[in-house]
Structure formats: structure tokens, C-alpha cells
Amino acid sequence: MSDLKDLEKKIGKVPRVFRDMAEKDPMMYDKILEFDNYIWADGSLTKQTKKILAIAITAAMRDNRALAAQMAGAKNLGVKKEEIEEALRVAFLLSGMPAYAQGRNELDALYE
Amino acid sequence: MSDLKDLEKKIGKVPRVFRDMAEKDPMMYDKILEFDNYIWADGSLTKQTKKILAIAITAAMRDNRALAAQMAGAKNLGVKKEEIEEALRVAFLLSGMPAYAQGRNELDALYE
Amino acid sequence: MSDLKDLEKKIGKVPRVFRDMAEKDPMMYDKILEFDNYIWADGSLTKQTKKILAIAITAAMRDNRALAAQMAGAKNLGVKKEEIEEALRVAFLLSGMPAYAQGRNELDALYE
Amino acid sequence: MSDLKDLEKKIGKVPRVFRDMAEKDPMMYDKILEFDNYIWADGSLTKQTKKILAIAITAAMRDNRALAAQMAGAKNLGVKKEEIEEALRVAFLLSGMPAYAQGRNELDALYE
Amino acid sequence: MSDLKDLEKKIGKVPRVFRDMAEKDPMMYDKILEFDNYIWADGSLTKQTKKILAIAITAAMRDNRALAAQMAGAKNLGVKKEEIEEALRVAFLLSGMPAYAQGRNELDALYE
């Protein structure tokens, strides 16, 4: 389970479905963990910037559950409220006001 | 037209449709320009980071025209190929391999 | 706050997130209000027809929260149930049965 | 083939794929024609308003081929350029600037 | 109502909105039923395989309500948990991890 700890450090919060999968479906679990660890590692972009990207993408896609999970992780990694708010503006421009409005709902609830 | 120059500095490249709009539909043009200038300005996130966000969002949404426009703008603003490639990985994770593959196509063609 | 009243007349119902924003983030709030007021005004299309468009778009995009908000606004502006039902049929044709089914759920609950 | 003529009157332009289908796959063709004829008929909304809805939906979904087909049909049915432009603004608000920009591209090319 | 029984046999579970529609809007109800019965019938693909397709599509589109409805129908038709899990992997690859994660949530809850 050490890989799971690594991942938690990188993404701030591991969704419960992946914890369950460790028992029920270890091979798929390993594949996802490996892929996740590769993608979220600090590189040319920091893991904080990657989290901001993940928030913008999930808001744009109207994927409210994934948005909430990414935002909770971002907060745990020390991403600032102002940074997320500005990322949501870009989502507004490229995918519409509801992406911004739903993001603001989550953001104001999480960071107050 | 000075606002258009400002916008070009911020987003790297102004799509032709907005240039045409300046003549044909000046009121809508002004609204968009104003809104755009507000969203793209340096703030908690730099305009380069915002461009990377825009690339990730448009790749995730399978909006190939917007993706190409954002990427050309990013290059003009000095965003590095490695940064875009890592952003596309996040788009892969959250919106699937074709988002990454199409992004790589554009990226390899533009930066070679 | 007079602009907010104007907007309410145009769109039927202002989401709570925008009311909160008036205090917390007045600059973004002003930008959105201005843009919204411009887009929703009566023009070649009436504001009622624009609401019907908004319902069809949000149903097609599977954006259930935005769909509910647009539909509540439409009702306040006097849009008829039959008009919305026919708009949802177009959404069915172009974006699938679940767009219609979810729209019908909202519609039957709101207009009964 | 009289049904096809009926449909053409309602939607302005029948995509080639449906003409081909009449020969290759008559049962699916009949189902689609029947469903199409039902949805596009004048009712609480005119067929012109339904076309405007179809343009807004396909622009919002980034479905450029369907957008072009719907817009060509709208022109044949006498929908005005100004009406489509205002519908595209609603698509901008709810699904982002690229929906508007791509719609404007098509619109300006088709109606000039 | 015999057609509704036919449909139930084919899709495993008919959403409540369609039951309500039988009374409130019999003409639209008939059109949908007819179209549905045509699409879900056994053909080159069995109705079970079509259900698996429906699960993959709705997961990919982030349409959580439609996903839950399709999955419940699949279970009633005897589709195996393993088959759905593998279909969700394809949705992961082509539309991102959250499609898989949400699908797993539903799947584990429904089949335990």
C-alpha cells in the first residue's frame, strides 16, 4: 500500500473507489496507480499546477463528482483559492458560465 | 483597435473571426474583447499558465479548432513544449487518450 | 444592485452563486452581469425564446443544475410547458433520449 | 420518397447520408424519417424556431458537421442571420466562446 | 400497454418518466416506444451486448442518471459484473478515469 501513500501525497486525496479496488480488483488497481503516479509527479509543471488543470477540465466537462474530488485534493496540496478562481474563469470562457458557477459553488463551500 | 493589440499580447494570437467581427458586429466584438481582456490578464496565475489551462480544456472537450488556436497562442507567449505535453497527460487521465493523441499531433507539428 | 433586478427580469431567476459573488468578488460579478444583460436582452429573438434555447442547450450537455435553473427562469417569464416539451424533442434528436427524459422529469415536476 | 420531400420542407436540407440510407437500409431509414417528421413539424414552436434550437445545440456540443447541416437548412427555411447570431450568443454563455466563434465562421460564410 | 412489457423485456427496466408519459403525452410516448423497441431488439448484436454499449456510452458522457438506469437494466437481463467492468475500462481509455470511477461506484453498489 506504499504506492497509495505516494499517490495521496501527489493528488491530495484518493477517492474511496480506488481504496475499495485495492481489495476487489488488484490488477486494475495496480495499473491505475502506476499510471496515476506517472502523470501527477512534479515535472515541467508542479503537481499543484496539474491539480489546477484537473479542476478546469472537470468543470468544463460538467463532471461534478470529479470536480469536487480534484478540488478537495488541490486544497490539501496548498493550492490557493485565488488560483482556482482564475482557472474557473478560463473554464467559463471556453466552456460556459455553468462551469464557472458550479466551480464557484464548490470553491466557496470548501475554502470558507 | 488598441484593445485588440492588448489582447494579442495576452493570448498570443487572435482568431480571424474576431478580426472580422470588429467591422461587422462592433457591439458584440467590444463585449467579447472586454471579457477576454479581463480573463486573460496576469493575476494569481500568469497568462502562460492560463494558456496551458485553455489547451487542456479544449483537448478534453474534443474542440480541435479551439485547441489549435490556443496552442498557437501558447507558443507565441513562450510556453514550453514540455509544459504542454504534461498538461495533455492530465487531459488524458480525465478525458481519455484521444484528447492526448490529438494534442500530441498538434504539438509535434507546431513545435518541430 | 439595480443591474441584478434588471437581470432577474430578463432571465426569470438569478442563481444564488451570483448573489453571493456580489459581495465576495465584485469585479467578476460586474463582468458577468454586464455580459449576461447583453446576451439576454430582447432583440431579434425574445428573451422567452432565448430561455428555450438555454433549456435545450443545457439538456443536451447533461448539465442538470443549469437545466433546472434555466427551466425555473423560463416558467417565471411565462414560457409555456408545451414549448419546452417541443424544445426537449429537438434535444432528443440531436443529443439523445436521456436529454429528453431528464428534461421531462424537471418539466413535469415544475409545471404540475 | 414522398416522405423525404416532406422532411425536406421541414428541415430545409436532408443530409446525403439519409438519401443513401433509403437504398441501403430501408427499415432504419423509415424509422428515422418517421421520428424526424414528428419532431420537426410546426407545433407550439415553429419549424424555424426548432432549427434555431438545433443550431444552438450543435454549436454547444462542438459538432461541426451537424452545425453546418442545421445552419444550411435554417437558411433554406428563411431563418434570419440576426436570429442565428443571437442564438449563438446563448450558446457562448452556456457552452463557451468557441461555440460562438465556430458558429460565426459558418454563419458569415453561409449568409454573405 | 403490451408494448411497454415488450420494451421491459428488452431493456430490463423502463424509467418512470416513460410510464408517466403514457398518460400525459401518448403520442410522444408511442414514438419513443416504437423507436426504442426497434433499437433494442436482438439482431447482429444481442440485447445484452447493446446494454453493455449503453453503459459505456453513458459513462463516457458523464450522464450519471442514464448510467444508473442502463446498469440496472443490464443486471435484470443477466449481464455479468465482469463484462460491465471491462466495458468501463474501454470508457476509461477513451473518455477518462472519472468515467471508470463513477461506473465502478454504481457497479459495486448494484452487484454486491
Next chain:
Amino acid sequence: MSDLKDLEKKIGKVPRVFRDMAEKDPMMYDKILEFDNYIWADGSLTKQTKKILAIAITAAMRDNRALAAQMAGAKNLGVKKEEIEEALRVAFLLSGMPAYAQGRNELDALYE
């Protein structure tokens, strides 16, 4: 490069972008190949059924490039035209007629 041959057997056709990546970005290339090989292997569902799933998903998402790639792969793996046509009907029902129409365009061109 033996892994690439394995993958080609499973998915019918490897997009050029992945061939290029083998040279330019071997680590990302390895990750994708590994993940791909895991997902496409015969299991509870055959690789042919997985291809049909991939076609339905990409059609539903309006991802025309990915759709064309998946369809070409399906043909190489011996998937029948009738099977794909029926999968596209499910995509019609759940994501709208343009998903079906574009799929038919590709299908008729590829299999004639």
C-alpha cells in the same frame, strides 16, 4: 517494438502518433502501451466487442478522428458491418442522430 506488434493484433491499427512517440517520448509511450495492452486483451469481452464499444463511445462523443481510427481497427479485426451499424443505433438513442449519421458516413466509406 514487439509490444507494438502485440497491440496492433489487439486493436487492429496503431495510430501514427504512437509510432512517433516511440522515438520522441519513450517513457510516455511505454506507459500508454502497457495500459492499452491491458485494456484491449481478450477477457470477459472479446477484443472485437471492445472495438464495437470504442466505436459507440467515440461516435457518442463526436470525436471524429478517434471514431475513424477505431472503425479502421475494427475492420482489420474482422468486426462485421452489421454489428457496427447496430452499435451506432445505440449511440443514436443515447447521444443523438448526428452520432449515427457520422458513424454511417465512416462505415459506408470503409466497408464498401
